Amino acid sequence: MFNKTHTKYIQSLHHKKFRDENSVFIAEGPKVVLELLDSREFICEQLFATDDWFRNNEKLLQKYSGMEQLVVKDFELEKISLLTTPNNVLAVFKKKAPAALHNFKGKITLVLDTIQDPGNLGTIIRTADWFGIENIVCSPACADMYSPKVVQSTMGSLARVNIFYTQLEEWLQQNSGIKKYAAALHGKNINSLKATKEAIIIIGNEGKGVSDAVMQLVDEKITIPKIGEAESLNAAVATGIILAAFC
Amino acid sequence: MFNKTHTKYIQSLHHKKFRDENSVFIAEGPKVVLELLDSREFICEQLFATDDWFRNNEKLLQKYSGMEQLVVKDFELEKISLLTTPNNVLAVFKKKAPAALHNFKGKITLVLDTIQDPGNLGTIIRTADWFGIENIVCSPACADMYSPKVVQSTMGSLARVNIFYTQLEEWLQQNSGIKKYAAALHGKNINSLKATKEAIIIIGNEGKGVSDAVMQLVDEKITIPKIGEAESLNAAVATGIILAAFC
Numbered sequence: 001m002f003n004k005t006h007t008k009y010i011q012s013l014h015h016k017k018f019r020d021e022n023s024v025f026i027a028e029g030p031k032v033v034l035e036l037l038d039s040r041e042f043i044c045e046q047l048f049a050t051d052d053w054f055r056n057n058e059k060l061l062q063k064y065s066g067m068e069q070l071v072v073k074d075f076e077l078e079k080i081s082l083l084t085t086p087n088n089v090l091a092v093f094k095k096k097a098p099a100a101l102h103n104f105k106g107k108i109t110l111v112l113d114t115i116q117d118p119g120n121l122g123t124i125i126r127t128a129d130w131f132g133i134e135n136i137v138c139s140p141a142c143a144d145m146y147s148p149k150v151v152q153s154t155m156g157s158l159a160r161v162n163i164f165y166t167q168l169e170e171w172l173q174q175n176s177g178i179k180k181y182a183a184a185l186h187g188k189n190i191n192s193l194k195a196t197k198e199a200i201i202i203i204g205n206e207g208k209g210v211s212d213a214v215m216q217l218v219d220e221k222i223t224i225p226k227i228g229e230a231e232s233l234n235a236a237v238a239t240g241i242i243l244a245a246f247c
Numbered sequence: 248m249f250n251k252t253h254t255k256y257i258q259s260l261h262h263k264k265f266r267d268e269n270s271v272f273i274a275e276g277p278k279v280v281l282e283l284l285d286s287r288e289f290i291c292e293q294l295f296a297t298d299d300w301f302r303n304n305e306k307l308l309q310k311y312s313g314m315e316q317l318v319v320k321d322f323e324l325e326k327i328s329l330l331t332t333p334n335n336v337l338a339v340f341k342k343k344a345p346a347a348l349h350n351f352k353g354k355i356t357l358v359l360d361t362i363q364d365p366g367n368l369g370t371i372i373r374t375a376d377w378f379g380i381e382n383i384v385c386s387p388a389c390a391d392m393y394s395p396k397v398v399q400s401t402m403g404s405l406a407r408v409n410i411f412y413t414q415l416e417e418w419l420q421q422n423s424g425i426k427k428y429a430a431a432l433h434g435k436n437i438n439s440l441k442a443t444k445e446a447i448i449i450i451g452n453e454g455k456g457v458s459d460a461v462m463q464l465v466d467e468k469i470t471i472p473k474i475g476e477a478e479s480l481n482a483a484v485a486t487g488i489i490l491a492a493f494c
Contacts, residue, residue: 119366123481132474145466157477225493227379228461234370234488240484241491244437247474 002048002070010048010080013092015146016144023095030057034158037064042093042159047078048072049089056205067091082148095146106198108133109244113168113214114141114142114205115235121145122153123236124203129157131243135219136161139168139214142216172217174198178221182210183238187221190245201242206235249295249317252474256297257327257337260443263391270342272393276334277304282403284311289340289406294335295319295327314338329395342393346409351422353445355380355493361388361417361452362482368392369400371450371481376404383408386415419464422447426443427466429457432483434468437492446493453482 005191012018013026021030024045027033030053041114044067051071054061060191077086110133115121128136143150145163172180182202202218204210210218224233235239259265260273271292276324277300291314297320301308308316324333326385348362357375362368366443368390390397392410419427429449449465451457471480471488480488 002435033437079309116466123484126477127480127484129475129477129482130471130473132476153481155478160476224377225494226377228376229378229379229407230373233374233377234400234483235482237370237487238372240480244471244488244491247472 002072002076004083006046007068007076007079008238010090014082014148016147019146024092025095025151026082026090026148027082027149027151028081028087028090028148029152032152032154033089033091034060036091036093036159037178039156039159043067043093043094044093046070046092047089048077048091050074050077053066053088056125064223064237066114083152094170099164101166101171103166104135104178104200106188107135108197108199108201109138109175109178110166110202110239111168111172111202112136112138112141112142113202113210114208115203116141116143117206118143118149118233119153120234121147122150122155123237125150125158125161125163127233127240129154129160129245131247133243134162135164136173137164137168140165168214169217172214180217181233182215182218182220183242184215184221185207185219185224185232187223189225190222190242191225193222193245196246199246201246203225203235203239203242248324249319253317254323254326255293256329257339257424260339261395263331263394266342266393268321271339272342272398273326273337273395274330274398275395276399277303277336279399279401279403280336280338280438281307283338283340283406286403286406288343290314290340291340293317294336295324295346297324300335306464309332324393330399346419348411348413349354351382354382355444355448355490356382356384356422356425356445357490358384358419358447358449359389359451359485360386360449360457361391361455362450363388364453364482365390365394365396366400367453368394369397369402369484371403371486372397372408372410373404374483374487374490375447376401376407378493378494380490381409383410384415384418385412387412413448415461419461427464428469428475429462429467430457430489431462431468431470432479434470436471436472436490437469440469440492443493448489448493450482450486450489468479 021107024152046068180200261440295317425447427447
Protein backbone atom coordinates (compact mmCIF):
# COMPACT_ATOMS: atom_id res chain seq x y z
CA MET A 1 0.00 0.00 0.00
CA PHE A 2 1.07 3.52 -0.82
CA ASN A 3 2.48 5.30 2.22
CA LYS A 4 4.57 8.22 3.43
CA THR A 5 7.82 6.39 2.76
CA HIS A 6 6.89 6.19 -0.91
CA THR A 7 6.07 9.90 -0.99
CA LYS A 8 9.43 10.79 0.55
CA TYR A 9 11.32 8.45 -1.75
CA ILE A 10 9.72 9.77 -4.97
CA GLN A 11 10.11 13.38 -3.85
CA SER A 12 13.81 12.72 -3.19
CA LEU A 13 14.16 11.53 -6.81
CA HIS A 14 13.27 15.01 -8.02
CA HIS A 15 16.90 15.75 -7.10
CA LYS A 16 19.95 14.49 -9.00
CA LYS A 17 21.81 13.52 -5.83
CA PHE A 18 19.20 10.93 -4.88
CA ARG A 19 18.67 9.71 -8.45
CA ASP A 20 22.42 9.06 -8.60
CA GLU A 21 22.52 7.35 -5.20
CA ASN A 22 19.67 5.00 -6.12
CA SER A 23 20.55 4.79 -9.81
CA VAL A 24 16.91 5.34 -10.78
CA PHE A 25 14.74 8.05 -12.33
CA ILE A 26 11.05 8.86 -12.59
CA ALA A 27 8.79 9.15 -15.62
CA GLU A 28 5.18 10.35 -15.69
CA GLY A 29 2.07 10.06 -17.78
CA PRO A 30 0.77 7.13 -19.85
CA LYS A 31 2.65 8.01 -23.04
CA VAL A 32 6.13 8.32 -21.57
CA VAL A 33 5.73 5.46 -19.07
CA LEU A 34 4.37 3.02 -21.67
CA GLU A 35 7.04 3.94 -24.23
CA LEU A 36 9.79 3.33 -21.67
CA LEU A 37 8.19 0.06 -20.51
CA ASP A 38 7.78 -1.05 -24.10
CA SER A 39 11.35 -0.25 -25.08
CA ARG A 40 12.73 -2.77 -22.57
CA GLU A 41 15.76 -0.52 -22.36
CA PHE A 42 14.93 0.43 -18.80
CA ILE A 43 13.84 -1.89 -15.98
CA CYS A 44 10.76 -0.60 -14.17
CA GLU A 45 10.96 -0.91 -10.38
CA GLN A 46 7.71 0.70 -9.28
CA LEU A 47 4.51 1.78 -10.91
CA PHE A 48 2.23 4.23 -9.08
CA ALA A 49 -1.10 4.67 -10.85
CA THR A 50 -4.76 5.33 -10.29
CA ASP A 51 -7.14 2.41 -9.95
CA ASP A 52 -8.72 3.31 -13.30
CA TRP A 53 -5.40 3.34 -15.10
CA PHE A 54 -4.42 -0.10 -13.77
CA ARG A 55 -7.81 -1.47 -14.84
CA ASN A 56 -7.61 0.01 -18.33
CA ASN A 57 -4.07 -1.30 -18.84
CA GLU A 58 -4.40 -4.68 -17.15
CA LYS A 59 -3.73 -6.73 -20.28
CA LEU A 60 -0.89 -4.55 -21.40
CA LEU A 61 0.82 -4.74 -18.02
CA GLN A 62 0.83 -8.55 -18.10
CA LYS A 63 3.66 -8.26 -20.65
CA TYR A 64 5.91 -6.73 -18.04
CA SER A 65 6.86 -8.30 -14.76
CA GLY A 66 8.97 -7.68 -11.72
CA MET A 67 7.83 -4.20 -10.82
CA GLU A 68 5.92 -3.26 -7.71
CA GLN A 69 2.46 -1.93 -8.61
CA LEU A 70 0.83 0.52 -6.23
CA VAL A 71 -2.62 2.05 -6.53
CA VAL A 72 -2.66 5.75 -5.65
CA LYS A 73 -5.49 8.19 -5.15
CA ASP A 74 -5.46 11.45 -7.09
CA PHE A 75 -4.33 13.49 -4.09
CA GLU A 76 -1.50 11.03 -3.46
CA LEU A 77 -0.35 11.24 -7.08
CA GLU A 78 -0.35 15.02 -6.75
CA LYS A 79 2.08 14.75 -3.86
CA ILE A 80 4.67 12.79 -5.82
CA SER A 81 4.10 14.31 -9.27
CA LEU A 82 6.04 17.19 -10.77
CA LEU A 83 3.43 17.82 -13.48
CA THR A 84 1.02 20.73 -13.16
CA THR A 85 -1.73 18.26 -13.95
CA PRO A 86 -0.68 14.80 -12.72
CA ASN A 87 -1.45 12.24 -15.40
CA ASN A 88 -2.63 8.91 -13.95
CA VAL A 89 0.70 7.14 -13.67
CA LEU A 90 4.23 7.67 -12.37
CA ALA A 91 6.98 5.07 -12.67
CA VAL A 92 10.43 4.55 -11.20
CA PHE A 93 12.91 3.08 -13.68
CA LYS A 94 16.46 1.83 -13.24
CA LYS A 95 19.01 3.95 -15.10
CA LYS A 96 20.92 2.24 -17.90
CA ALA A 97 24.64 1.62 -17.47
CA PRO A 98 26.28 4.38 -19.53
CA ALA A 99 27.05 3.00 -23.00
CA ALA A 100 30.74 2.74 -23.84
CA LEU A 101 31.98 5.38 -26.24
CA HIS A 102 32.18 3.55 -29.54
CA ASN A 103 32.75 4.15 -33.21
CA PHE A 104 31.02 7.21 -34.61
CA LYS A 105 32.22 6.68 -38.21
CA GLY A 106 29.57 6.74 -40.91
CA LYS A 107 26.99 8.38 -38.62
CA ILE A 108 25.69 11.79 -37.77
CA THR A 109 26.43 12.49 -34.13
CA LEU A 110 25.00 15.40 -32.18
CA VAL A 111 27.25 17.10 -29.63
CA LEU A 112 25.78 19.37 -26.95
CA ASP A 113 28.06 21.93 -25.32
CA THR A 114 26.39 22.93 -22.03
CA ILE A 115 22.69 22.72 -22.88
CA GLN A 116 21.46 23.68 -19.43
CA ASP A 117 17.68 23.83 -19.75
CA PRO A 118 16.14 20.39 -19.11
CA GLY A 119 13.20 21.14 -21.43
CA ASN A 120 15.62 22.00 -24.23
CA LEU A 121 17.70 18.85 -23.64
CA GLY A 122 14.60 16.65 -23.69
CA THR A 123 13.26 18.29 -26.84
CA ILE A 124 16.66 17.90 -28.53
CA ILE A 125 16.72 14.18 -27.69
CA ARG A 126 13.19 13.82 -29.17
CA THR A 127 14.23 15.76 -32.29
CA ALA A 128 17.38 13.65 -32.69
CA ASP A 129 15.23 10.51 -32.48
CA TRP A 130 12.93 11.87 -35.24
CA PHE A 131 15.94 12.31 -37.52
CA GLY A 132 17.37 8.89 -36.72
CA ILE A 133 20.39 10.19 -34.80
CA GLU A 134 21.77 7.29 -32.73
CA ASN A 135 24.18 9.12 -30.47
CA ILE A 136 24.29 12.37 -28.53
CA VAL A 137 27.50 13.38 -26.78
CA CYS A 138 26.93 15.86 -23.93
CA SER A 139 29.45 17.99 -22.09
CA PRO A 140 29.44 17.31 -18.32
CA ALA A 141 27.75 20.70 -17.75
CA CYS A 142 24.64 19.73 -19.75
CA ALA A 143 21.41 19.10 -17.83
CA ASP A 144 21.04 15.60 -16.37
CA MET A 145 19.37 13.29 -18.93
CA TYR A 146 17.45 11.71 -16.05
CA SER A 147 16.03 14.96 -14.67
CA PRO A 148 12.22 14.66 -14.64
CA LYS A 149 11.78 17.58 -17.06
CA VAL A 150 14.21 16.02 -19.53
CA VAL A 151 12.47 12.66 -19.30
CA GLN A 152 9.04 14.27 -19.86
CA SER A 153 10.10 16.34 -22.86
CA THR A 154 11.77 13.40 -24.62
CA MET A 155 8.28 11.86 -24.96
CA GLY A 156 9.78 8.38 -24.83
CA SER A 157 12.76 9.00 -27.12
CA LEU A 158 15.11 8.49 -24.16
CA ALA A 159 14.87 4.77 -24.86
CA ARG A 160 16.06 5.08 -28.45
CA VAL A 161 19.01 7.49 -28.39
CA ASN A 162 22.37 6.76 -26.74
CA ILE A 163 23.46 9.64 -24.56
CA PHE A 164 27.04 10.02 -23.38
CA TYR A 165 28.52 12.56 -20.96
CA THR A 166 32.18 13.28 -21.54
CA GLN A 167 34.80 16.04 -21.88
CA LEU A 168 34.12 17.37 -25.37
CA GLU A 169 37.64 18.58 -26.26
CA GLU A 170 39.15 15.16 -25.65
CA TRP A 171 36.32 13.33 -27.41
CA LEU A 172 36.46 15.62 -30.45
CA GLN A 173 40.23 15.04 -30.74
CA GLN A 174 39.67 11.28 -30.63
CA ASN A 175 37.24 11.61 -33.55
CA SER A 176 39.44 13.81 -35.69
CA GLY A 177 38.60 11.86 -38.85
CA ILE A 178 34.96 13.04 -38.86
CA LYS A 179 34.06 16.52 -40.16
CA LYS A 180 32.91 18.80 -37.34
CA TYR A 181 30.31 21.55 -37.75
CA ALA A 182 29.29 24.00 -35.04
CA ALA A 183 26.21 26.23 -34.91
CA ALA A 184 27.34 29.87 -34.82
CA LEU A 185 25.91 33.31 -35.51
CA HIS A 186 28.30 33.91 -38.40
CA GLY A 187 29.09 30.86 -40.48
CA LYS A 188 28.25 29.06 -43.69
CA ASN A 189 24.55 29.20 -44.62
CA ILE A 190 22.99 25.84 -43.77
CA ASN A 191 21.04 25.99 -47.02
CA SER A 192 24.28 25.48 -48.92
CA LEU A 193 25.06 22.25 -47.05
CA LYS A 194 24.52 18.90 -48.72
CA ALA A 195 22.81 16.04 -46.92
CA THR A 196 25.48 13.76 -45.49
CA LYS A 197 25.78 10.44 -43.66
CA GLU A 198 28.78 11.30 -41.50
CA ALA A 199 29.21 14.42 -39.43
CA ILE A 200 29.61 15.76 -35.93
CA ILE A 201 27.19 18.63 -35.29
CA ILE A 202 27.85 20.80 -32.24
CA ILE A 203 25.14 22.90 -30.59
CA GLY A 204 26.17 25.38 -27.94
CA ASN A 205 24.80 26.78 -24.71
CA GLU A 206 21.49 28.70 -24.73
CA GLY A 207 23.10 32.03 -23.92
CA LYS A 208 26.78 31.70 -24.79
CA GLY A 209 26.82 29.35 -27.77
CA VAL A 210 29.70 26.95 -28.39
CA SER A 211 32.66 27.52 -26.03
CA ASP A 212 35.95 28.84 -27.41
CA ALA A 213 37.85 25.68 -26.52
CA VAL A 214 35.41 23.54 -28.48
CA MET A 215 35.16 26.00 -31.37
CA GLN A 216 38.89 25.67 -31.96
CA LEU A 217 38.39 22.01 -32.86
CA VAL A 218 35.63 22.68 -35.39
CA ASP A 219 36.06 22.37 -39.19
CA GLU A 220 33.16 24.58 -40.23
CA LYS A 221 30.86 27.10 -38.54
CA ILE A 222 27.28 26.92 -39.79
CA THR A 223 24.46 29.44 -39.51
CA ILE A 224 20.70 29.46 -39.92
CA PRO A 225 20.03 32.54 -42.06
CA LYS A 226 18.17 35.26 -40.16
CA ILE A 227 15.53 37.34 -41.94
CA GLY A 228 13.91 39.12 -38.99
CA GLU A 229 15.06 40.65 -35.74
CA ALA A 230 15.21 37.97 -33.06
CA GLU A 231 18.65 37.87 -31.47
CA SER A 232 18.81 34.09 -31.45
CA LEU A 233 16.79 30.92 -31.85
CA ASN A 234 15.85 28.53 -29.07
CA ALA A 235 18.53 25.78 -28.89
CA ALA A 236 16.08 22.94 -29.63
CA VAL A 237 14.54 24.79 -32.58
CA ALA A 238 18.01 25.51 -33.98
CA THR A 239 18.96 21.84 -33.58
CA GLY A 240 15.82 20.80 -35.48
CA ILE A 241 16.51 23.16 -38.37
CA ILE A 242 20.16 22.09 -38.60
CA LEU A 243 19.35 18.36 -38.44
CA ALA A 244 16.72 18.84 -41.15
CA ALA A 245 19.41 20.42 -43.34
CA PHE A 246 21.88 17.58 -42.71
CA CYS A 247 19.59 14.55 -42.87
CA MET B 248 8.27 51.80 -1.29
CA PHE B 249 7.63 48.16 -2.11
CA ASN B 250 4.87 46.74 0.06
CA LYS B 251 2.35 43.93 0.44
CA THR B 252 -0.10 45.56 -1.97
CA HIS B 253 2.51 45.32 -4.72
CA THR B 254 3.13 41.67 -3.91
CA LYS B 255 -0.56 40.87 -4.10
CA TYR B 256 -1.01 42.82 -7.33
CA ILE B 257 1.91 41.17 -9.15
CA GLN B 258 0.90 37.73 -7.93
CA SER B 259 -2.61 38.34 -9.26
CA LEU B 260 -1.11 39.04 -12.69
CA HIS B 261 0.14 35.46 -12.86
CA HIS B 262 -3.50 34.74 -13.76
CA LYS B 263 -5.18 35.63 -17.05
CA LYS B 264 -8.32 36.94 -15.36
CA PHE B 265 -6.44 39.72 -13.58
CA ARG B 266 -4.17 40.48 -16.55
CA ASP B 267 -7.34 40.99 -18.60
CA GLU B 268 -9.03 43.10 -15.93
CA ASN B 269 -6.02 45.40 -15.62
CA SER B 270 -4.97 45.12 -19.26
CA VAL B 271 -1.34 44.58 -18.25
CA PHE B 272 1.21 41.77 -18.17
CA ILE B 273 4.53 41.05 -16.49
CA ALA B 274 7.97 40.45 -17.96
CA GLU B 275 11.09 39.36 -16.11
CA GLY B 276 14.84 39.48 -16.41
CA PRO B 277 17.09 42.17 -17.92
CA LYS B 278 16.99 40.83 -21.49
CA VAL B 279 13.22 40.59 -21.90
CA VAL B 280 12.44 43.77 -19.90
CA LEU B 281 14.99 45.89 -21.79
CA GLU B 282 13.87 44.59 -25.20
CA LEU B 283 10.25 45.43 -24.40
CA LEU B 284 11.19 48.86 -23.03
CA ASP B 285 13.35 49.53 -26.06
CA SER B 286 10.66 48.51 -28.56
CA ARG B 287 8.32 51.29 -27.38
CA GLU B 288 5.50 48.97 -28.41
CA PHE B 289 4.46 48.51 -24.80
CA ILE B 290 4.13 51.18 -22.12
CA CYS B 291 5.87 50.24 -18.88
CA GLU B 292 3.86 51.04 -15.76
CA GLN B 293 6.09 49.68 -13.02
CA LEU B 294 9.65 48.49 -12.72
CA PHE B 295 10.66 46.38 -9.73
CA ALA B 296 14.40 45.81 -9.56
CA THR B 297 17.30 45.35 -7.21
CA ASP B 298 19.30 48.36 -6.12
CA ASP B 299 22.28 47.09 -8.12
CA TRP B 300 20.26 46.74 -11.30
CA PHE B 301 18.89 50.26 -11.06
CA ARG B 302 22.40 51.58 -10.47
CA ASN B 303 23.88 49.68 -13.42
CA ASN B 304 21.11 50.81 -15.76
CA GLU B 305 20.71 54.38 -14.55
CA LYS B 306 21.74 55.98 -17.84
CA LEU B 307 19.70 53.59 -19.94
CA LEU B 308 16.57 54.19 -17.88
CA GLN B 309 16.75 57.95 -18.44
CA LYS B 310 15.50 57.24 -21.98
CA TYR B 311 12.20 56.01 -20.63
CA SER B 312 9.84 57.91 -18.44
CA GLY B 313 6.47 57.64 -16.77
CA MET B 314 6.92 54.34 -15.02
CA GLU B 315 7.04 53.86 -11.29
CA GLN B 316 10.44 52.54 -10.19
CA LEU B 317 10.62 50.44 -7.04
CA VAL B 318 13.71 49.01 -5.43
CA VAL B 319 13.17 45.47 -4.19
CA LYS B 320 15.33 43.20 -2.06
CA ASP B 321 16.14 39.73 -3.33
CA PHE B 322 13.60 38.06 -1.04
CA GLU B 323 10.90 40.49 -2.20
CA LEU B 324 11.67 39.77 -5.86
CA GLU B 325 11.41 36.06 -5.08
CA LYS B 326 7.87 36.62 -3.82
CA ILE B 327 6.65 38.23 -7.04
CA SER B 328 8.77 36.29 -9.53
CA LEU B 329 7.72 33.18 -11.42
CA LEU B 330 11.29 32.29 -12.40
CA THR B 331 13.11 29.52 -10.58
CA THR B 332 16.00 31.94 -10.23
CA PRO B 333 14.61 35.51 -10.10
CA ASN B 334 16.67 37.72 -12.36
CA ASN B 335 17.13 41.27 -10.94
CA VAL B 336 14.12 42.95 -12.57
CA LEU B 337 10.39 42.47 -13.11
CA ALA B 338 8.24 44.92 -15.05
CA VAL B 339 4.53 45.52 -15.52
CA PHE B 340 3.63 46.58 -19.06
CA LYS B 341 0.36 47.77 -20.58
CA LYS B 342 -1.01 45.33 -23.18
CA LYS B 343 -1.24 46.62 -26.74
CA ALA B 344 -4.67 47.16 -28.27
CA PRO B 345 -5.18 44.10 -30.49
CA ALA B 346 -4.10 45.00 -34.05
CA ALA B 347 -6.89 45.05 -36.60
CA LEU B 348 -6.90 42.09 -38.98
CA HIS B 349 -5.39 43.49 -42.15
CA ASN B 350 -4.09 42.41 -45.50
CA PHE B 351 -2.02 39.27 -45.47
CA LYS B 352 -1.28 39.29 -49.23
CA GLY B 353 2.33 38.97 -50.28
CA LYS B 354 3.41 37.74 -46.84
CA ILE B 355 4.02 34.51 -45.03
CA THR B 356 1.56 34.23 -42.16
CA LEU B 357 1.76 31.65 -39.42
CA VAL B 358 -1.51 30.20 -38.10
CA LEU B 359 -1.62 28.34 -34.78
CA ASP B 360 -4.47 25.93 -34.18
CA THR B 361 -4.67 25.40 -30.39
CA ILE B 362 -1.03 25.63 -29.34
CA GLN B 363 -1.69 25.15 -25.65
CA ASP B 364 1.73 25.09 -24.06
CA PRO B 365 2.89 28.64 -23.18
CA GLY B 366 6.55 27.69 -23.64
CA ASN B 367 5.80 26.42 -27.14
CA LEU B 368 3.81 29.53 -28.05
CA GLY B 369 6.60 31.83 -26.85
CA THR B 370 9.27 29.84 -28.68
CA ILE B 371 7.15 29.90 -31.85
CA ILE B 372 6.81 33.71 -31.63
CA ARG B 373 10.60 33.99 -31.22
CA THR B 374 11.18 31.64 -34.18
CA ALA B 375 8.70 33.57 -36.36
CA ASP B 376 10.57 36.78 -35.50
CA TRP B 377 13.87 35.16 -36.57
CA PHE B 378 12.38 34.32 -39.96
CA GLY B 379 10.85 37.77 -40.40
CA ILE B 380 7.23 36.63 -40.07
CA GLU B 381 5.12 39.73 -39.33
CA ASN B 382 1.84 38.12 -38.31
CA ILE B 383 0.69 35.14 -36.29
CA VAL B 384 -3.00 34.23 -36.23
CA CYS B 385 -3.99 32.16 -33.18
CA SER B 386 -7.16 30.19 -32.55
CA PRO B 387 -8.96 31.35 -29.38
CA ALA B 388 -7.88 28.11 -27.65
CA CYS B 389 -4.17 28.93 -27.97
CA ALA B 390 -2.27 29.89 -24.82
CA ASP B 391 -2.55 33.57 -23.81
CA MET B 392 0.23 35.59 -25.47
CA TYR B 393 0.55 37.59 -22.24
CA SER B 394 0.99 34.58 -19.96
CA PRO B 395 4.31 35.01 -18.12
CA LYS B 396 5.77 31.83 -19.61
CA VAL B 397 4.92 32.98 -23.13
CA VAL B 398 6.44 36.40 -22.50
CA GLN B 399 9.64 34.84 -21.10
CA SER B 400 10.12 32.37 -23.94
CA THR B 401 9.64 35.01 -26.66
CA MET B 402 12.90 36.61 -25.43
CA GLY B 403 11.62 40.02 -26.49
CA SER B 404 10.15 39.05 -29.86
CA LEU B 405 6.67 39.83 -28.51
CA ALA B 406 7.33 43.45 -29.47
CA ARG B 407 8.06 42.65 -33.11
CA VAL B 408 5.38 40.16 -34.19
CA ASN B 409 1.66 40.98 -34.51
CA ILE B 410 -0.46 38.36 -32.82
CA PHE B 411 -4.17 38.01 -33.49
CA TYR B 412 -6.72 35.75 -31.81
CA THR B 413 -9.66 34.83 -34.01
CA GLN B 414 -11.84 31.97 -35.25
CA LEU B 415 -9.60 30.23 -37.76
CA GLU B 416 -12.25 28.80 -40.12
CA GLU B 417 -13.75 32.21 -40.76
CA TRP B 418 -10.36 33.92 -41.12
CA LEU B 419 -9.08 31.26 -43.53
CA GLN B 420 -12.18 31.66 -45.69
CA GLN B 421 -11.62 35.42 -45.78
CA ASN B 422 -8.09 34.80 -47.06
CA SER B 423 -9.03 32.27 -49.71
CA GLY B 424 -6.68 33.85 -52.27
CA ILE B 425 -3.55 32.81 -50.35
CA LYS B 426 -2.26 29.23 -50.58
CA LYS B 427 -2.71 27.36 -47.31
CA TYR B 428 -0.34 24.68 -46.05
CA ALA B 429 -0.85 22.60 -42.91
CA ALA B 430 1.68 20.51 -41.00
CA ALA B 431 0.53 16.88 -41.01
CA LEU B 432 2.01 13.43 -40.46
CA HIS B 433 1.34 12.38 -44.05
CA GLY B 434 1.76 15.12 -46.62
CA LYS B 435 4.13 16.52 -49.19
CA ASN B 436 7.80 16.37 -48.17
CA ILE B 437 8.85 19.88 -47.10
CA ASN B 438 12.16 19.38 -48.92
CA SER B 439 10.26 19.52 -52.21
CA LEU B 440 8.79 22.96 -51.39
CA LYS B 441 10.20 26.07 -53.00
CA ALA B 442 10.88 29.23 -50.97
CA THR B 443 7.92 31.58 -51.36
CA LYS B 444 6.89 35.09 -50.33
CA GLU B 445 3.17 34.42 -49.82
CA ALA B 446 1.68 31.55 -47.86
CA ILE B 447 -0.41 30.65 -44.85
CA ILE B 448 1.27 27.97 -42.76
CA ILE B 449 -0.86 26.18 -40.20
CA ILE B 450 0.62 24.40 -37.18
CA GLY B 451 -1.67 22.21 -35.09
CA ASN B 452 -2.11 21.32 -31.45
CA GLU B 453 0.72 19.52 -29.59
CA GLY B 454 -1.21 16.26 -29.27
CA LYS B 455 -3.94 16.35 -31.87
CA GLY B 456 -2.44 18.30 -34.75
CA VAL B 457 -4.57 20.51 -36.99
CA SER B 458 -8.32 20.14 -36.34
CA ASP B 459 -10.55 18.54 -38.99
CA ALA B 460 -12.56 21.73 -39.56
CA VAL B 461 -9.37 23.69 -40.31
CA MET B 462 -7.82 20.88 -42.35
CA GLN B 463 -10.77 21.01 -44.76
CA LEU B 464 -9.77 24.54 -45.73
CA VAL B 465 -6.15 23.65 -46.48
CA ASP B 466 -4.66 23.48 -49.99
CA GLU B 467 -1.69 21.25 -49.18
CA LYS B 468 -0.61 19.05 -46.29
CA ILE B 469 3.14 19.17 -45.64
CA THR B 470 5.36 16.81 -43.69
CA ILE B 471 8.84 16.86 -42.19
CA PRO B 472 10.36 13.55 -43.32
CA LYS B 473 10.97 11.16 -40.44
CA ILE B 474 14.07 8.97 -40.41
CA GLY B 475 13.97 7.65 -36.85
CA GLU B 476 11.32 6.48 -34.42
CA ALA B 477 9.95 9.49 -32.51
CA GLU B 478 6.17 9.67 -32.85
CA SER B 479 6.15 13.40 -33.39
CA LEU B 480 8.21 16.56 -33.14
CA ASN B 481 7.75 19.33 -30.59
CA ALA B 482 5.44 21.99 -32.09
CA ALA B 483 8.01 24.78 -31.88
CA VAL B 484 10.75 22.63 -33.43
CA ALA B 485 8.38 21.61 -36.25
CA THR B 486 7.49 25.28 -36.84
CA GLY B 487 11.17 26.18 -37.07
CA ILE B 488 11.93 23.44 -39.60
CA ILE B 489 8.90 24.36 -41.73
CA LEU B 490 9.66 28.11 -41.66
CA ALA B 491 13.27 27.37 -42.65
CA ALA B 492 11.93 25.46 -45.66
CA PHE B 493 9.57 28.26 -46.69
CA CYS B 494 11.72 31.33 -46.07
